[in-house]
Amino acid sequence: MKSRILSGMQPSGRLHLGNYMGALANWITLQDQYDGYFFVADWHALSTNYADTAHIQAFTRDMVIDWLSAGLDPDKATIFIQSQVPNHAVLHVLLSMITPIPWLERIPTYKEQQEQLEDRDLSTYGFLGYPILQSADVLIYNADFVPVGIDQAPHVELTRAIARRFNSLYTPVFKEPQTLLTETPKLPGTDGRKMSKSYNNAIYLSDPEDTVREKLRTMVTDPARKRRKDPGNPDVCPVYDLHKVYSGQPVLEQVNNECRTAEIGCIDCKKHLGDALVDRLQPIWERNRTIRETPTLVDEVVREGAKRAQTTSHVTMDSVRQAMGI
Numbered sequence: 001m002k003s004r005i006l007s008g009m010q011p012s013g014r015l016h017l018g019n020y021m022g023a024l025a026n027w028i029t030l031q032d033q034y035d036g037y038f039f040v041a042d043w044h045a046l047s048t049n050y051a052d053t054a055h056i057q058a059f060t061r062d063m064v065i066d067w068l069s070a071g072l073d074p075d076k077a078t079i080f081i082q083s084q085v086p087n088h089a090v091l092h093v094l095l096s097m098i099t100p101i102p103w104l105e106r107i108p109t110y111k112e113q114q115e116q117l118e119d120r121d122l123s124t125y126g127f128l129g130y131p132i133l134q135s136a137d138v139l140i141y142n143a144d145f146v147p148v149g150i151d152q153a154p155h156v157e158l159t160r161a162i163a164r165r166f167n168s169l170y171t172p173v174f175k176e177p178q179t180l181l182t183e184t185p186k187l188p189g190t191d192g193r194k195m196s197k198s199y200n201n202a203i204y205l206s207d208p209e210d211t212v213r214e215k216l217r218t219m220v221t222d223p224a225r226k227r228r229k230d231p232g233n234p235d236v237c238p239v240y241d242l243h244k245v246y247s248g249q250p251v252l253e254q255v256n257n258e259c260r261t262a263e264i265g266c267i268d269c270k271k272h273l274g275d276a277l278v279d280r281l282q283p284i285w286e287r288n289r290t291i292r293e294t295p296t297l298v299d300e301v302v303r304e305g306a307k308r309a310q311t312t313s314h315v316t317m318d319s320v321r322q323a324m325g326i
Helices: 017-030 042-049 056-070 087-096 101-105 108-116 125-139 150-169 209-217 238-246 249-260 266-292 296-324
Strands: 004-009 035-040 077-081 145-148 178-181
Touching: 004 017, 004 125, 017 035, 017 056, 017 145, 035 056, 035 296, 042 056, 042 125, 056 077, 056 266, 056 296, 077 296, 087 125, 087 296, 101 125, 101 150, 108 125, 108 150, 125 150, 145 150, 150 178, 209 266, 238 249, 238 266, 249 266
Parallel strands: 004 035, 004 145, 035 077, 145 178
Antiparallel strands: none
């Protein structure tokens, strides 16, 4: 049998290239190698956005459409919505009974997000305890691996610690999942900062071709290159950073050499990037159109995914209840 992996994303709107390269593209590769469970973390979205839930359902649907459009395959992986599998919440409650509060307060993102999201009241148990829910997400399926970026590795370590504590207090039930580190390229947005919805600098998977090319046309470049005849420095150019991800080696070398000698201007450089990016996104756009022409498809995918996930989670919960004597 294949080893099992689990990962999820919070529904916060349409996915952009940073989301795609940071997680989704890796999931699509891994779905052929592992027994993959991928879920929309709608309950997790409440940990910081509990006061504004109006768009969660729409964002959830858009996220699943983006996943399917990008190539996540429900015939290869289990795709579901967290809130449609109630055992996540049940295990969360049980694990919260045995998890020391200092373990949660040491999670790096706990204080970081409190500082970054000063406009929100995050003095809630839901925010403090969301790492336990993350642990329940993983342990309910006894996942072998959790594909994450380096910033999420502490959450996997907490999950391992909770699994060890449960197994030592009761009867061994849970595997200790391993971190499957994901190499994620730094993807700049159109203003040169990290690509982010909140910065309004993102290129989305569902943006049409003319929108993609227009966003690239206005993208910042080497700040020292003021005129067309000035030599540029690709090493400090956000456009070149995207070239390194999306352009083939011949174009990459051409742009690198001709920018440094001013043989090529920023407009032509961006056109080369636009061609490479459109070539990469074209299959995604085609699948997106097909999916949206079949409105029931998304409902069928998440319904079947929830059934499979619930079946697996019941097996784990039976063992948990027997171990705890409840």
